[in-house]
Amino acid sequence: MPVDQVSVPLTKDQAYALVDAVMERDDLALTASAHEDESTGEWVFQATCDSPPDLAAFRELARQVLGAELEFAVDPIDPEVNWVAKSLEGLAPVAAGGFYVYGSHHEGPVPRGLTPMRIDAAQAFGTGHxxxxxxxxxxxxxxxxxxxxxxxxxxxxxxxxxxxxxxxxxxxxxxxxxxxxxxxxxxxxxxxxxxxxxxxxxxxxxxxxxxxxxxxxxxxxxxxxxxxxxxxxxxxxxxxxxxxxxxxxxxxxxxxxxxxxxxxxxxxxxxxxxxxxxxxxxxxxxxxx
The missing domain is CATH 3.40.50.150 (Vaccinia Virus protein VP39)
Structure with a gap:
């Protein structure tokens, strides 16, 4: 099934508010997220949707939640690529709460005293990062x-x-x-x-x-x-x-x-x-x- 990525630059608070609003509905997107572009320092809202996305619904939701008229960019996603996993490949191990979470690509030793968990990037949320x-x-x-x-x-x-x-x-x-x-x-x-x-x-x-x-x-x-x-x-x-x-x-x-x-x-x-x-x-x- 073809999948598209819908995105728009926003402030941090706006991006997270729009993520919350999108995720409260089950008809707009498969996933939604907000992140900071490290090269520009600009915050970006992103949503992954079945193609073609309902841009009119996204614009209407933005008007309701943000009181703003937004123009969303749409980029097709290669259906042969697991973009969730690809974006997470190579992440460094994480130590938290006495646990040590790492991927199969990690070749270093597990620090002593920590509970190890190997969690590979996949089409599901939760790699520990x-x-x-x-x-x-x-x-x-x-x-x-x-x-x-x-x-x-x-x-x-x-x-x-x-x-x-x-x-x-x-x-x-x-x-x-x-x-x-x-x-x-x-x-x-x-x-x-x-x-x-x-x-x-x-x-x-x-x-x-x-x-x-x-x-x-x-x-x-x-x-x-x-x-x-x-x-x-x-x-x-x-x-x-x-x-x-x-x-x-x-x-x-x-x-x-x-x-x-x-x-x-x-x-x-x-x-x-x-x-x-x-x-x-x-x-x-x-x-x-």
Whole structure:
């Protein structure tokens, strides 16, 4: 299927606001992101869409969200190239929370004292390099120093990096879910390669109503690295599947969105214990009270 990339230069705040708005819809783009062009210092909004993209819808959304008239550039993407994987090739290893995340291209030794995880670039989110993932790994390390969980859930698992981290550190089964079947397959493959294939059970699921999720509830540790909007929508269900005293780690939250997420979960009895800040991204550690 032909795929196009839609882009437009914006300010940082505008770019992230448009990403949030696009990702709250399921009819505009396959993915959306914002990044800073290192050569110009300019921030750019990008979205990957089925070809041809609905530019009129993008312009209308920009008017609603930004109050601006924008002209989007469209560039075709070679369908034979996995651009997600290609853009991530050669990334340096990442150390966070006592974990060491590296790709198969890395030939150096794993530093002593760190838990190694080989996560290759793939068509799924989560190689350990994004601030949301490193924030979650650090939050996991903090929580595991306080408790030994018996029932764990990873929502929006992507490559499975967080579920694998939990399984390797605790040697306890983890249920991992994602709405994307490609992500589920990737998580299974990564778990097997990292020696925890029998501990990580990955399923395709939307939200928290899947029977496998409810059958294994309540959980005493949940991690969810997705987006602020979906996280807030999940707050009531998250309260239902967690037990008193449970910890919930949330990420994929921009700094200016954190208060809204904290309030949404606070109304469900999940209160903030600690907030980690990595650049413009927040990771929250909550407790069910």
């Amino acid at each position: 994004h601030e949301t993932t490193t924030g979650c790994l650090e939050a996991i390390d903090i929580v595991l120093k306080r408790r030994r969980p018996r029932a764990m859930l990873d929502v929006g698992t992507g490559t499975g990096v967080l579920a694998i981290a939990l399984a390797k550190r605790t040697r306890t089964p983890v249920l991992a879910t994602d709405i994307d079947p490609v992500a589920v397959r990737t998580a299974v493959e990564n778990a097997e390669f990292n020696g925890v294939g029998k501990l990580v059970h990955a399923i395709e699921a939307t939200g928290l109503s899947h029977q496998t999720i409810t059958r294994n509830a309540p959980y005493d540790l949940v991690v969810a690295n997705i987006l602020a909007g979906p996280l807030m929508a999940l707050a009531p269900a998250m309260a239902r599947v967690t037990e008193r005293g449970a910890n919930v780690i949330l990420s994929g939250i921009l700094e200016h969105q954190a208060r809204g997420v904290i309030n949404a979960y606070g109304r469900q009895g999940l209160v903030l214990v600690q907030k980690l800040q990595r650049k413009e991204w927040s990771t929250l550690i909550l407790e069910q009270r």
